[in-house]
Amino acid sequence: MRDKVIYGLGALAILLLARDLYLIAGFPPERAQGMIFKIIFFHVPAAITAMIGSAVALVASVLFLITRKFKYDAVAVAVTEVGLAFLAANLITGSIWGRVIWGIWWTWDARLTSALVCWLLYAGYLMLRRAIEEPTQRATFAAVFSIFAFLDVPIVIFSIKWWRTQHPQPVFWGGGTFPHDWSVVMGWNLLALMLLGATMTMIRLRQEESQRELDSLRRMAHAL
Amino acid sequence: MNLLTQTLLIAQSAADIEFEMARLQRNFQFLCYGLIVAWLILVVYVLMMVGRERKLKREIAGLKAMLEDRQRG
Numbered sequence: 474m475r476d477k478v479i480y481g482l483g484a485l486a487i488l489l490l491a492r493d494l495y496l497i498a499g500f501p502p503e504r505a506q507g508m509i510f511k512i513i514f515f516h517v518p519a520a521i522t523a524m525i526g527s528a529v530a531l532v533a534s535v536l537f538l539i540t541r542k543f544k545y546d547a548v549a550v551a552v553t554e555v556g557l558a559f560l561a562a563n564l565i566t567g568s569i570w571g572r573v574i575w576g577i578w579w580t581w582d583a584r585l586t587s588a589l590v591c592w593l594l595y596a597g598y599l600m601l602r603r604a605i606e607e608p609t610q611r612a613t614f615a616a617v618f619s620i621f622a623f624l625d626v627p628i629v630i631f632s633i634k635w636w637r638t639q640h641p642q643p644v645f646w647g648g649g650t651f652p653h654d655w656s657v658v659m660g661w662n663l664l665a666l667m668l669l670g671a672t673m674t675m676i677r678l679r680q681e682e683s684q685r686e687l688d689s690l691r692r693m694a695h696a697l
Numbered sequence: 698m699n700l701l702t703q704t705l706l707i708a709q710s711a712a713d714i715e716f717e718m719a720r721l722q723r724n725f726q727f728l729c730y731g732l733i734v735a736w737l738i739l740v741v742y743v744l745m746m747v748g749r750e751r752k753l754k755r756e757i758a759g760l761k762a763m764l765e766d767r768q769r770g
Contacts, residue, residue: 507724512731519735558742562735569731573724669739676746683753690760697767 489665526556534616
């Protein structure tokens with residue numbers, strides 16, 4: 474049953490993405506930026522998907538610390554890994570956009586730096602998990618680290634409000650203008666990327682369960 | 698407007714059109730790079746997950762077979 478849900482969600486995400494790509498390709502170039510503005514249809518949804526992933530990881534980590542149930546630890550690691558992939562896509566698309574519009578690949582402004590720090594923190598979370606063998610200790614340390622890492626997320630989101638940055642000011646919640654039909658496609662693409670992220674998280678979660686089964690089989694093999 | 702001015706204007710607008718076309722081409726090229734890289738990251742991650750799943754299944758099957766053998770023996 475769960476496999477059917479995973480494949481169904483994945484297929485729906487791919488169909489939506491194909492449809493969105495077709496619609497985005499049909500949009501005219503933006504007057505000031507030209508074609509490159511279309512990257513925003515992937516850059517922003519990838520960032521939102523990654524930020525939602527880190528919020529889910531925070532909730533799962535807190536729940537693990539309260540209940541000590543390993544299923545929450547599995548959710549936290551699955552969603553963090555998937556979120557990291559989306560955040561990487563966000564950083565790289567942003568950098569390519571910056572090369573065309575600003576003439577530089579990177580600048581150490583508050584938004585870009587905090588997003589990079591966020592990526593490094595969550596990469597550190599995954600590295601920390603690899604470094605600890607004992608499952609309970611690994612899950613506890615990782616949960617605490619995940620809560621700590623989440624502190625950077627509000628800084629990433631609000632940095633463009635709090636400081637004057639080279640990164641553009643918010644379009645959707647800062648008084649910017651975006652044509653209605655573009656906003657609709659942006660919303661659909663966000664949904665598509667979130668569905669894709671959910672599918673990947675469910676697959677990764679299944680792997681965590683397989684890993685736990687493998688660990689218990691190994692313990693049994695040692696005991697025999 | 699004399700002929701020289703007209704010629705200069707035409708020459709200028711031709712250069713402008715050429716410049717604008719080059720800008721659009723470069724713009725489109727970078728858009729393609731961006732989309733390719735973004736999708737490549739996600740595809741590579743999915744391929745890594747597929748590889749990991751196969752490895753896990755193989756290891757679980759191997760261990761189960763080994764445990765069954767030991768229990769029989």
